[in-house]
Amino acid sequence: MGPQPGPEDRRGRRRAGPAHRRPAPPHPRAAGAVRRPGVAAPGQRRRRAADVQHVHAAVVVHRDRAGAAVADPGRPGAVAADGARAAARPAARRPGCPRDGHGAAGQPGLHPALRRHRARHADRRRARGRGPDLPAADPQAQEPPARPGHRAGPRDRDRRVRRGEPGGRRPSRYKEHDAGPGRTGRRPAGERTLTQGRRPHPRPHPGRHPRPHPRPQQRQGPPPRRRPRRRPRRPVAALRGTSLVRLRIGLILIAMIVSVFAARLFQLQGVDAAAYVAKAEAQGGVMESITLPAERGAILDRNGEPLAESVDGLMLIADPTLTRDDASEIATIIARRLSVDYFDLLDRLRRPDTRFQYLARRVPSTVAREVLQELDAKGYSGVSSQRDPVRDYPAKDVASNLVGFMNAEGDAAEGAELMFDQTLHGVDGSATYELGAGNRLPLGENDTVVPQSGQDVTLTIDRDVQWYTQRVLRTAVQGSGGESGSAVVMDTRSGELLAVADYPTYDANGPTLSPESDLGARALRDAYEPGSVNKVLTAASLIDSGLVSPDTKITVPPSLPRPGAAPLKDYFPHGRLRLTMTGVIAKSSNIGTVLAARQMRERPYYKYLRAFGLGQPTGLGFDGESAGVLPRVKDWGTLTKDTVSFGQGVAVSAVQMAAAINTVANGGVYVQPSLVKGRLTTSAGIEVGSDTATRHRVVSEDAARKTAEMMEAVTDLDEGTAPGAAIPGYRVAGKTGTAQRVGPNGGYDGTFTVSFAGFAPADDPRFMVYVVVQNPSNGGGGGSVGGPAFRKVMTHLLQKYAVPPTGSVAPKPVVEW
Template structure:
């Protein structure tokens, strides 16, 4: 007995003396569990601070099937299903496996969680967390993007600014018992989370709503495939609205095809058609090859290499001034002017206006379009490029071209972020857009006169005219390349312009893809421009200038 007791005594000395620290450390390691403390994600707001995307408190309800008596499971499933608005079968399935200790049930508001926990069911608990909410539903949906179940951005600005918005999660270390329950009064170590920063956009919520409404209604009315609208500040290059149709409902993004997650205004590439004629006009005037009153003899067709290209509309031979060429959107007249400029100089002018490069506006998924080298232009392409067929751009790039003309020939890099908050929640304004002189002020003023004539009685954009305001703009109707038919199928209808023409403040663009009830830009895109521009002018309290537009000679002899 003495020998046996001595063995026990030796073992006790080893456990409690020699190896006590090792076993104590192992026991502590089994008790200690780390928990992530999720940082609150920053908000995305419009230019006036209205929240477009925000984070709200939520509760994750969970169950511990191992401690819920079998006889109580049916009642628990029935009550939880009623409280949460879920099928009873779904809840019952989560309670079915008694070997599981933690099964998430639903993410709910604090009020709903309090109601459920107030029933004091054994094995039902909650955990604090955050939930992303989009008060506007589909307001600027494709621009904002959304977050996944893990709280990380998946697309749009939510992804582009994910690191800034997310902040840094904290950590909480607790001690638990054998069944996973927290031991009261035990030591807890906390690493405080760092909340995410807010991102303030240049978007104006009211103008965004008006733009979305106008473009979505017109897409529906014309049976079109898609549409986009952009509103831009002339002087700053800030984007006040960017709307797409169909737009993405951020409250139900999981039910939406991934094809509709993209911001088409920045990522869809198309041939611009006649809206591109302002670049040809700017190149011709800047080079000195023509003047606004230079007269061209214009037929309704022209031979280019192996192709005969037709004018925008049939007509007898007429003598148009260059201003008349732009105002009436003559393809033949534009080609004649481009031939005086030359391929290389026309290509260089397109480059200066931003074609072939991403606009750098800060949109997720921006595309650069396609501007082939002038040496590679085919025989007919040397003509069609002049009126916007044979090059590809985005709606954002096109709006930027007209911002440049409206701003006296100075391009301001478009921007969508007005600023972000710092660690003290103070707004730090974003750097202003880069300013680049593209054409002279004189050239910009002359092109503006032509664009104002295009909205006048003799132009193609009469449906864009706004009472009491001077408006400058251009229609565009281009054949649309469609990969599905492996060729040109359907049309792209566009109108883009600015107002007031003599003191420009706002640029508005509307583009409608593959309409089936009409297809001319002056018929189906110009009315969208008029609605959006009228609303934006009133919203920004921009008054008419009260001036009278100068008389523009369209035809020789007038």
């Protein structure tokens, strides 16, 4: 066996070494032939440097460590000019090595610098005529014949080009040229050389050998396909020049386009602006204004529950220039769905010189969308919608008599809506712009004012108590066959109204469905004669004046003659009665009350009644509130004082009478009733609210206590006229009332007003309830009609607010003597 392969052999090339290494014998099929010297192109895949073929036809020039170019003494000399070559010593062929003379085993190794050399510098070296001084092979040497089945590749074509033979397509990457004599490092003239490029060979690091390459293995089967040669890239300088030219051309075009637009803009806004404005004015420029509605504030109960609020709604608007042809059909659909006037819609849909007309305001969004969908389905255009908040009353008829409603035009019509309209409404915005020939002028006047939402209003009403009171009142009125009724619930200590109920009432979401007489608040506007309930005020005034006491003895005759009038009688027939002042209140004797009141002069009695709040508004600030009727003291006579003492000849409202009775419950201190929490100013400029409520003493605390004890006898099961108002476990004080009603002709018409007023617990009052029923047809009185209704409402209040019984026992009333 031959010598073992060294590092360089394993890398596929033999390095020039000692002389004892024998070169590989020539290939048997090419015996005696000398291959034309050439350089193999670098590998396309590995980017290897070029390989020098026919190592016996060239000398590898490299630099030693000192940088001098020397010839490898271990290699045979150059081929002579006549083509003779040195005899090659046969070497044993190793298994797996390439064929002799054609592989790495048959050629000398190359310096690493040559392996890293790039073939792209070959043309440049050819142009400059430079190259290493390498001996050339004999130009007369013949190329070994190609083996059977071998396909000519790029290297074969390169060799044909170098020899001038047909079949070559392109010049080789490497060039051969003659070196002239006398040049340093050049071969004599006529000798062919191989040029490996201009890159100098790097110096090897001292003490370090070139890194060996693994010995390539012989491929089996057909030769692998070579990767097609890539097209040479265009010079960077040429590309860069082309890009700059294109960029300059693009900038010039952009500048030209912008200049055209700028010139036109200057012409429109600078040169011809006045002409266009004049033209627009000549075509009938008009100012169009659109209202931007503000969101209305909510009305809440004392716990923040909404009684009235604004929800999303839409307004339907039309462009008459688009609806004029189909005005009749569009008006028919909208009038049918929204219940608006057909002819008004028709006029708006055909109105000239405008492109904006209101068709309907504050339409619920679902209804408005249904109308628009129907119009679109039938192909009618020109009708659109805009946001327009809609007033909604989620509690429906609960407290509607106090809350009020908004009319079809969107204006406040009743109740708190009207009372605090300026606070709730906010400030509407607007959008104003100029139109010309029915179109909006871009350069015309344009102004927008942003709307400001309204403030919320919180009432003292408890929605739950209000709902329950309304239901109880309805039952009482319907059960007695009455015409109407009212009920008032008041916090005894603060004077805040927890409920003000009316029957019949209305749904604030559809006020037009109810009679106009039911749209107001009867408890505040209707004045009536209170009847015997007013006896409480008379008794408290007499006790406070020291004229009577609960035990004062009064002889009550069957009738009482009056000068200029019919004799006075009680509602129940009786003979001569011996009653105490407590008995007079318990039995509700008109004759006994008149006899006691005659002990007080007219003027002091008048002052007491005024202090109780009669004959004047309560100060709620409610629009249309009645002040009642209390004749002037100078007009009083004996007959007037007599009738006023038992509740005839004087008129009150339900809230007014409730506040007067509450004075007794509050220890003799009158508390002005309030309907609004906090402090607010009404649309009339009156400051109202629980924070502004006034207080003043009317009677002493002792007089109030004694009057309350007298009122407890009214609910006594044995002696009272309203045992149905009693609440088990609680001390209840109350008073019934039955009064004649004044008819349309100004006189009594034979109908009655029945009522009941009371508070509980009687010894520590917490709530006051007053119930009034007008003209009951069943013949019932205040005790039988108003008493049970009072008991239901008061029981609900005591349970809801968890008011415990005081635990004390009511004293046994002394009724007779």
